Amino acid sequence: MFRINDNYTKLPASYLFSEVARRVNAYQEAHPEVEIIRMGIGDVTRPLCKAVIDALHKAVDDEADSATFHGYGPEQGYDFLTGKIAEYDYQRRGIDISPDEIFISDGAKSDTGNIGDILAVTNRIAVTDPVYPVYIDTNVMGGRGGELLPDGRWSNIEYLPCTSENGFVPALPKEIPDVIYLCYPNNPTGTTLTRDELKKWVDYCRTYGSLLLFDAAYEAYIREDDVPHSIYEIEGAKEVAIEFRSYSKTAGFTGIRLGYTVVPKALLGRDSEGDEVALNPLWRRRQTTKFNGASYLTQRGAEALYTEEGQSQVKETIDYYLENARILRDGLAAVGYEVVGGVNSPYIWIKTPGTMTSWEFFDYLLDRYHIVGTPGSGFGPSGEGYFRLTAFNTRENTLRAIERLAGEGKNI
Numbered sequence: 001m002f003r004i005n006d007n008y009t010k011l012p013a014s015y016l017f018s019e020v021a022r023r024v025n026a027y028q029e030a031h032p033e034v035e036i037i038r039m040g041i042g043d044v045t046r047p048l049c050k051a052v053i054d055a056l057h058k059a060v061d062d063e064a065d066s067a068t069f070h071g072y073g074p075e076q077g078y079d080f081l082t083g084k085i086a087e088y089d090y091q092r093r094g095i096d097i098s099p100d101e102i103f104i105s106d107g108a109k110s111d112t113g114n115i116g117d118i119l120a121v122t123n124r125i126a127v128t129d130p131v132y133p134v135y136i137d138t139n140v141m142g143g144r145g146g147e148l149l150p151d152g153r154w155s156n157i158e159y160l161p162c163t164s165e166n167g168f169v170p171a172l173p174k175e176i177p178d179v180i181y182l183c184y185p186n187n188p189t190g191t192t193l194t195r196d197e198l199k200k201w202v203d204y205c206r207t208y209g210s211l212l213l214f215d216a217a218y219e220a221y222i223r224e225d226d227v228p229h230s231i232y233e234i235e236g237a238k239e240v241a242i243e244f245r246s247y248s249k250t251a252g253f254t255g256i257r258l259g260y261t262v263v264p265k266a267l268l269g270r271d272s273e274g275d276e277v278a279l280n281p282l283w284r285r286r287q288t289t290k291f292n293g294a295s296y297l298t299q300r301g302a303e304a305l306y307t308e309e310g311q312s313q314v315k316e317t318i319d320y321y322l323e324n325a326r327i328l329r330d331g332l333a334a335v336g337y338e339v340v341g342g343v344n345s346p347y348i349w350i351k352t353p354g355t356m357t358s359w360e361f362f363d364y365l366l367d368r369y370h371i372v373g374t375p376g377s378g379f380g381p382s383g384e385g386y387f388r389l390t391a392f393n394t395r396e397n398t399l400r401a402i403e404r405l406a407g408e409g410k411n412i
């Protein structure tokens, strides 16, 4: 009889956001009259901007004519898009990244999950805690998690707590990990690291030979000057870091899917003989084998973002979400909640009142105010006692949510 991958049976039965959706659906079924405001999963609500829509329409027409029809594309992405990314996202910021270091994909979730394919199963992983659950779950699936301990930690993973006690700034690892995941602006806390703070991580990785997996999915929300948009703004990062980017939160592509990963040619790992091996060709080999490329249509849509109209239309949408974030942040603070995030990020991270656990607060908000958020404990042990709201909603619903919460303050 065939055997399954036992690692899957070690995981909690469902993925965090599936569990939240299950509970919300059950509540809605039991209370059909209630109008729920959904601020749980970070899914955008604004339509794609006009520049993208026009480009998508044109790309559809291309597919209708044998002279311009596109079948399989290059697995790592079309030159018309990788060239624009290299220029706009990197070279214009003074970063020397070339198109053949960029790999287009169907999103950062897939890439942050799949990157483990090119890394040894023996690597020791470190994550900030709370953390985007994909980093942990995919390492458990790949056999790097060890055992789930009663305190919710995995025995082979090093957790770097980020709580109000340390201002949400993780300390450098105590044991030297082989691979470190950082996500800034951070999901779920919405906090950022300054240039000097990020430099410590790059220097650490250079000193100890660790690989830095830097998730910059929320880069477009950065508004403060001292917050780097790319890890490659830090000197020496190209020799230690892979960067993940997403068009989901940047341009509303959560439904049509697109992202990219930068694997610099200067980034070297070691094989089991101790010899140096470049990661760029390994990732290319992985992608060309397991991935047939993102669609021509979607890539044409993304290309339109790198135009004057595209850039300004996208900025307008992000400004809209950031204003929602400000309303949530200020509104919650005004009624006495401790909040961080929401300045360079669409996420607001709230301390739950009193001794309420994250899931108790989830039930409380859902039942009393009909507001859905994500329990902090779902993002890791240090997320217990916290709760995440997203700014991805209409202005109307954002204001309504604050009115509902402010009506009674936090006297619960």
Ligand code: MLT
Binding pocket: 040, 041, 042, 043, 109, 132, 187, 248
């Ligand atoms: C989130 O809510 O954390 C994100 O939407 C999840 C994701 O990007 O996959």
